[in-house]
Amino acid sequence: MDNCETCLVRNRAICSALEPDELRDLSRIGRTIGIEKGETVIWEGDDAPIVANVVEGMLQLSTSTSDGREQIVGVVYPSDFIGRPFGATSGNSVTSLTDARLCVFTRAAFDRFAQDHPKLEHELLTRTLSELDRARQWLLFVGQRSASERVASFLLEMSRKLSRETCIAAPVPLDRFDLPLGRRQIADILGLTIETVSRQLRRLRDRKIIDVPGRRTIEIQDRNALEHESGRD
Amino acid sequence: MDNCETCLVRNRAICSALEPDELRDLSRIGRTIGIEKGETVIWEGDDAPIVANVVEGMLQLSTSTSDGREQIVGVVYPSDFIGRPFGATSGNSVTSLTDARLCVFTRAAFDRFAQDHPKLEHELLTRTLSELDRARQWLLFVGQRSASERVASFLLEMSRKLSRETCIAAPVPLDRFDLPLGRRQIADILGLTIETVSRQLRRLRDRKIIDVPGRRTIEIQDRNALEHESGRD
DNA sequence: CGATTCTTTGACACCTATCAATCTTAGTGG
DNA sequence: CCACTAAGATTGATAGGTGTCAAAGAATCG
Numbered sequence: 130m131d132n133c134e135t136c137l138v139r140n141r142a143i144c145s146a147l148e149p150d151e152l153r154d155l156s157r158i159g160r161t162i163g164i165e166k167g168e169t170v171i172w173e174g175d176d177a178p179i180v181a182n183v184v185e186g187m188l189q190l191s192t193s194t195s196d197g198r199e200q201i202v203g204v205v206y207p208s209d210f211i212g213r214p215f216g217a218t219s220g221n222s223v224t225s226l227t228d229a230r231l232c233v234f235t236r237a238a239f240d241r242f243a244q245d246h247p248k249l250e251h252e253l254l255t256r257t258l259s260e261l262d263r264a265r266q267w268l269l270f271v272g273q274r275s276a277s278e279r280v281a282s283f284l285l286e287m288s289r290k291l292s293r294e295t296c297i298a299a300p301v302p303l304d305r306f307d308l309p310l311g312r313r314q315i316a317d318i319l320g321l322t323i324e325t326v327s328r329q330l331r332r333l334r335d336r337k338i339i340d341v342p343g344r345r346t347i348e349i350q351d352r353n354a355l356e357h358e359s360g361r362d
Numbered sequence: 363m364d365n366c367e368t369c370l371v372r373n374r375a376i377c378s379a380l381e382p383d384e385l386r387d388l389s390r391i392g393r394t395i396g397i398e399k400g401e402t403v404i405w406e407g408d409d410a411p412i413v414a415n416v417v418e419g420m421l422q423l424s425t426s427t428s429d430g431r432e433q434i435v436g437v438v439y440p441s442d443f444i445g446r447p448f449g450a451t452s453g454n455s456v457t458s459l460t461d462a463r464l465c466v467f468t469r470a471a472f473d474r475f476a477q478d479h480p481k482l483e484h485e486l487l488t489r490t491l492s493e494l495d496r497a498r499q500w501l502l503f504v505g506q507r508s509a510s511e512r513v514a515s516f517l518l519e520m521s522r523k524l525s526r527e528t529c530i531a532a533p534v535p536l537d538r539f540d541l542p543l544g545r546r547q548i549a550d551i552l553g554l555t556i557e558t559v560s561r562q563l564r565r566l567r568d569r570k571i572i573d574v575p576g577r578r579t580i581e582i583q584d585r586n587a588l589e590h591e592s593g594r595d
Numbered sequence: 596c597g598a599t600t601c602t603t604t605g606a607c608a609c610c611t612a613t614c615a616a617t618c619t620t621a622g623t624g625g
Numbered sequence: 626c627c628a629c630t631a632a633g634a635t636t637g638a639t640a641g642g643t644g645t646c647a648a649a650g651a652a653t654c655g
Contacts, residue, residue, distance in 0.1 A: 192502045195594050200505045202498035213495075215488050220495035247480035254487040255448050261490060262446075262453035264497040265435035269425045271505040272433045272553035276643070312602065320505035322644055327603055344602070344652070361428050509611070545634060555612060560635055577620070577634070 136232070141208035142182045146252035155249075158238040163230050170231065171212060171223040179233050180212030186229025187309055190221045191317070201318045203264060206290060210256060214240055227309045271320045274360060279319040280329040281358035284339065284347060305348040333358070369465070374441035375415045379485035388482075391471040397462050404445060404456040412466050413445030419462025420542055423454045424550070434551040436497060439523060443489060447473055460542045504553045507593060512552040513562040514591035517572065517580060538581040566591070 133139055133156050144152055161184065164170060171177040173192060183205050190203035190211075202221055205211055213219045214236060234242075243250050270282065288302040291309075308315070312323040319326065333339045338355050340348040349355055366372055366389050377385055394417065397403060404410040406425060416438055423436035423444075435454055438444055446452045447469055467475075476483050503515065521535040524542075541548070545556040552559065566572045571588050573581040582588055 190498065192498065194502065194506065200502040202501045213491060215484075215491070217488070217492065217495075221498060244484075247483065250480065250483055250487055251448075251477075254483055254490060255450075257487060257490045257494060258446060258448070259450065261494045261497060262450075264494060264501065265423065265425065265454060268435045268497065268501050268504060269427065269433045271501060273427065273431050323602075324604085324645085325643060328643095331603080556634075557613085557636085558611060561611095564635080 136184065138182060138184055138208040142232075143210055143249060143252045143256065144182070146248045147246070151246060151248075155242060158242060159232050159234045161230060161232050163228070164225050166225055166228050169222055169224040171219050171221075173220065173222040174218060176216070176218040177212055178236055180210070180214050180236055180239050181231040181233040183207050183209045183211060184230040184232050187226045188229060189224050189226050189314070189318070191224065192221045199317055200320060201314070203260075203267070204318065210253065212236065214243065214253075216240070226314060276319075276321055276325050276329050277332065277358055278360040279321065280326060281333070281355050282360070283315065283319055284349065285355060285359055287347070288349060302352075304350075304352070305346070307343075308345045308347060311345075369417065371415060371417055371441040375417075375465075376443055376482060376485045376489065377415070379481045380479070384479060384482075388475060391475060392465050392467045394463060394465050397458050397464060399458055399461050402455055402457040403464070404452050404454075406453065406455040407451060409449070409451040410445055411469055413443070413447050413469055413472050414464040414466040416440050416442045416444060417463040417465050420459045421462060422457050422459050422547070422551070424457065425454045432550055433553060434547070436493075436500070437551065443486065445469065447476065447486075449473070459547060509552075509554055509558050510562050510565065510591055511593040512554065513559060514566070514588050515593070516548065516552055517582065518588060518592055520580070521582060535585075537583075537585070538579070540576075541578045541580060544578075 133144065133152050136142075136144075139145070144155065147155060164186075170181070170188075171179070185207055188205050188211065189201045190205065191199050191201045193199040204226070205223075211223050211231075216236075243253070270279065274282070285302070287308060288304070288306060291306045292301055292303045310318075312326055316323045316326045330339070330341055333355070334341055336354070338349075338351045338358065340350055342348060366377065366385050369375075369377075372378070377388065380388060397419075403414070403421075404412070418440055421438050421444065422434045423438065424432050424434045426432040437459070438456075444456050444464075449469075476486070503512065507515070518535070520541060521537070521539060524539045525534055525536045543551075545559055549556045549559045563572070563574055566588070567574055569587070571582075571584045571591065573583055575581060
């Protein structure tokens, strides 16, 4: 790996659990790669040969059914960990939604390193537990929320997440931002169709809760109303 | 705890990662409790004071929305681990669906023990990773499957799970079994209403794929057809 | 520009939730 | 042992929300 010292996620990724010298050891078995939007780095069903930290960008975790439908089961952001260490096959594909940078390790090397560094494992464990909670929260979301609630929640989440990207110091939700995803992807994330997403955006626009000046630009005009639409979560 | 030697889940729960002497140490900080059907042992939002292994029975993990709807986000079986160690608040309630037996630890004691036993943490980590995969699989399920697919899958899952309960050695799916759940609970698990569940069961019965001799008894008459209904997963 | 891709919009059908009534079962007390 | 009751389950009628299909409208890229 190039230089952990200047790494954007140095203090947020699992590496934060390590001492400087341990970090140097870890850096020796990893390397940073750039990937393009749309690239799939891990395939569902493979026993993926790699694991990685997300340094920059946004990626989707997805599973598909035998009849071709696809559901996005998670979205990961910088500092999140991807891949399935310790020898089980990956249950989902990982595909980048935007251009991205990853700090990757071969699974074998990572497994070995983790074995010798319980602190790292502990950190990974607490993260995984949180991730599990998030997944279950999402379950609630997809299982019981109406299309309008889903779209509203999605916009709010984006507004929060994107602000972290632009300005880590002051995570104030943005009122205007560009979606890094197309309608197709939004629909897959929310478990809806593109048409329904489109119609819901229209409805929010008609009611002056948001504006959609460009195809991918969102401007939140009435945040309270949007939160109300989301079902207050 | 009473006696790990005779414990039903000794070889399947996280304890399986420990040596006999370590196990004895762990047993000193835990104890076995019986709980009744319907009892809630962990409440959503609390920073639950306990964690536990499920020894016997079936419990649900659930989250509820501000407007009172409830979604079951997971079901746990013997040998599964419940609770949220390492100081975060629990994102969901844990309620027993049947009478059950748990092997409980105070969170503080468990956290301390885990710190000194990386093997235990490692085991917990791999389990949590698997659990995460399961949750994401379920997400696909709730997000994209029709009512008939959900009910069919549910019956198949039950047929598998219940056979493990009755005969650990030979996990052959049962063709006739009693559901430990009422319609309300099934509906919550599947993200449907009780009426829809009822109608789907009727439909399967009409087509001679299953029989429902008693309110809670299911008899699978055409397993292939049922698997076909489930969308083959 | 022309072509391709993405998005919006419309009409329609279908699935599931909702509401309401009936039927069944289990539990209770006379 | 038999009403009686309350809870659970089934069934029916209806309405509403989404998906589907089809077409038209923007935007992007060569």
